[in-house]
Amino acid sequence: MNTGDLHKPLLDSLSTAIILVDDELRLRHMNPSAEALLAVSCERTLGEPITQFFYESAETPKQLLAAADQSNHYTKRHAEWQLLGGGQITVDYTVTPLGEDPGLVIEVQPIDRLLRISREEMLTSSQETTRNLVRGMAHEIKNPLGGIRGAAQLLARELPGSDLLEYTGVIIDEADRLRNLVDRMLGPNQLPQRQTLNVHEVLERVATIIKAESNGSIRLLRDYDPSIPDLEADKEQLIQAVLNIVRNAMQALQEHGVPSPEIRLVTRIQRRYTIGRHHHPLVCRLDIVDNGPGIPEDIVKNIFYPMISGRAEGTGLGLTISQHLIHQHQGLIECHSEPGETRFSLYLPMEAQHAEV
The missing domain is CATH 1.10.287 (Helix Hairpins)
Known part of the structure; x- marks a missing residue:
């Protein structure tokens, strides 16, 4: 009986992702946690090179082969893995020789959530x-x-x-x-006046305002999830928070003369989502995406602080106010930007909670 068969029941019971490979880096076994992490099937990929399931760098296969050949172990922190399916994860992983049996044990801990x-x-x-x-x-x-x-x-x-x-x-x-x-x-100095509302009412109100302000020069695309239930929120505050972001996108597109300018409004539900250290069973996610030049890298990390702006005519207050308004709803705004796409993601818990000014 080989090592993989001997320890298979134990490995399969672990929540840690475990991968076993031979001395040529061919897959011998991976437990269900590893299958879920890499989005591959152990049964279908048995005997395949492990390096085809993820890419870290050109040096990774050499380091793994050296560890197998010299019976060395090592640990890497905050490694970025590009997965076969196109996704990307950040992991800590430890490589350990199997001892007398040629091959390696790779223990993988995803740390994206942390x-x-x-x-x-x-x-x-x-x-x-x-x-x-x-x-x-x-x-x-x-x-x-x-x-x-x-x-x-x-x-x-x-x-x-x-x-x-x-x-x-x-x-x-x-x-x-x-x-x-x-x-x-x-910014606003009052608690949210919560009422039952559909988040798409907020987005449509903002879309109407932006259409008028841009004279129809910017294409507004909707990608809504109609199954999103109503939530308890302050309608006017949400309109203001979303409008500040969409208006910034509109002005950036106009100032840079972007050909075929467009803004996408996307809604989705995310389940079992954590904001800070608070776990929420359901969170409504609003994405505001534009095809502008992007936010400079030296600014994007501080974009929500007062007086920080990527536009010559910007005051640097709109995003600060938006973040505060969403924070009053126990939510959060994140920004990811690169040339050709800037995405602001607003996360709103579906359950009503008490807010503080």
């Missing part, structure tokens, strides 16, 4: 810290602004000639402009 949770927690924490900082700065700015405006009004009353009122008018107007800017940085 990385995503860590990234979401860091984003949420950073945004909360930024929001508290902005709140503090806003109060420090608005208080003297009120004094400046009041003093300018009193001065205007005491000036002997109307020719000098132009200057006090400038002071008052600029003070009002700065106050409005601070108010926009703070």
Whole structure:
């Protein structure tokens, strides 16, 4: 009886993905966890080179063969595997010789979910810290602004000639402009007024606004899942959150003169989805995808912070406000961008929860 047959019942009971290969990297056995991870069947691919099921780098086969030949073991962290079916996963894996029996044991731990949770927690924490900082700065700015405006009004009353009122008018107007800017940085200051609604009502309202603003110059494509149930949310806040993102996409397409500009609105249901460390049985995902030039790499990681914008005319506040509005619904917005496609994904839990400002 060979090693694979001897340990097959034990290996098949493990939740860790286990792959057994011979000294030429041909598949001898993989347990059900490995089959699910790589999306291949052990029975159908037995004897095939393991390197045809995933691609990491050109050096990977050499490293595996060297480990088998020299009976060495090694571990790799955060390895990016391109799967046969076209998907991509991030894994930690350990390669261990079988001992006297030629071949290797490859233990694989997918870490995509852990990385995503860590990234979401860091984003949420950073945004909360930024929001508290902005709140503090806003109060420090608005208080003297009120004094400046009041003093300018009193001065205007005491000036002997109307020719000098132009200057006090400038002071008052600029003070009002700065106050409005601070108010926009703070964003909405009320709890969501939840009501039962269909998410497609929100998207259609936004599509109508964008169609009018763009004079029909941008093609709007819908890819809706009609089976998505109604959810409890603040309709106006969701419209504002989605509109800020779609309007940014429209303006980027117009500013760069993209030929055949288009924006896709996509809705899907995701089951058993985790946002931060909160597990949700059902999450509604809204994707807003444009075919523009993409967001610069040095900006995309900080795109949700105040005053960060990839557009010359952008204020850097729209996405910050959108993230805050979705966060009040216990959701999250993610951004993935490359030349030719920018995708904003909004995740909204289907179950109603209490929110805090």
